[in-house]
């Protein structure tokens with residue numbers, strides 16, 4: 001069974017992916033945050049994120065978000081130009097701005113739109129498609145109307161995050177509904193949702209031995225070692241963890257400081273990682289990092305936190 005890194009806008013961009021795979025490793029594939037077509041264009045920042053020259057990770061899957069084949073085509077143009085043989089289609093994003101345009105989880109109540117997107121996949125013969133989805137937008141039965149469409153499309157796999165769009169990240173992931181989905185889906189299935197420890201990985205693997213893999217998002221931001229822990233069958237010690245977090249942080253710092261001009265840009269990029277990265281025990285240390293107003297104060301607060309990690 002494989003372990004995949006989930007796409008997280010604002011977090012798992014190229015620098016994080018490259019540095020994570022170099023320092024921690026243990027991940028069989030990384031998914032990019034979604035590429036979108038908006039106001040007649042694709043943001044150059046998003047294009048840079050998928051450009052080959054900026055990506056060192058060998059198994060990278062670019063993700064797109066679109067409601068129609070017309071929106072899909074320019075995104076596929078970028079992906080084809082960069083020579084990727086894979087694309088993941090987002091049918092799970094629950095951000096209101098996207099859902100309003102019937103993007104992401106906003107597609108789930110519309111089998112006609114999903115059918116058109118599945119037909120468009122057949123027009124890109126050099127590219128294999130997968131889908132990342134939720135159970136539905138507001139009813140946990142919505143996937144049932146979509147499954148014949150997904151089953152008859154030439155997908156490599158489907159990643160299921162068993163929640164509704166309207167639930168965002170509240171409520172527990174619905175494992176029974178996931179089991180039902182897995183039974184009906186003829187493609188290999190990847191599980192996604194609330195995996196935060198090696199025990200969680202082992203529990204899901206035991207419950208669903210036929211899984212292709214487990215995709216981890218916030219859990220991997222909090223414990224970037226989950227992939228290696230699964231590979232070696234045991235958790236890292238605090239000391240191992242501290243050294244690797246320090247190495248990952250220092251390398252991200254080195255790569256991001258020249259790109260992000262000034263204190264504000266740099267701090268607003270780096271601080272959110274610490275919301276996940278420090279255990280709850282280190283509340284005071286986290287607060288000091290989040291309060292820092294200069295790169296110097298930030299670096300001092302990070303050193304202080306890692307000293308007691």
Ligand SMILES: Cc1cc2nc3c(=O)[nH]c(=O)nc-3n(C[C@H](O)[C@H](O)[C@H](O)COP(=O)(O)O)c2cc1C
Nearest residue numbers: 006007008009033034161193194195216217218219
């Ligand atoms: C800040 C944030 C950004 C996200 N961005 C994306 C995205 O670009 N594409 C996507 O498919 N899912 C996105 N997601 C959803 C995650 O990939 C994942 O499905 C979700 O967090 C549940 O998995 P987890 O419990 O392992 O984090 C995002 C989630 C968060 C919290």
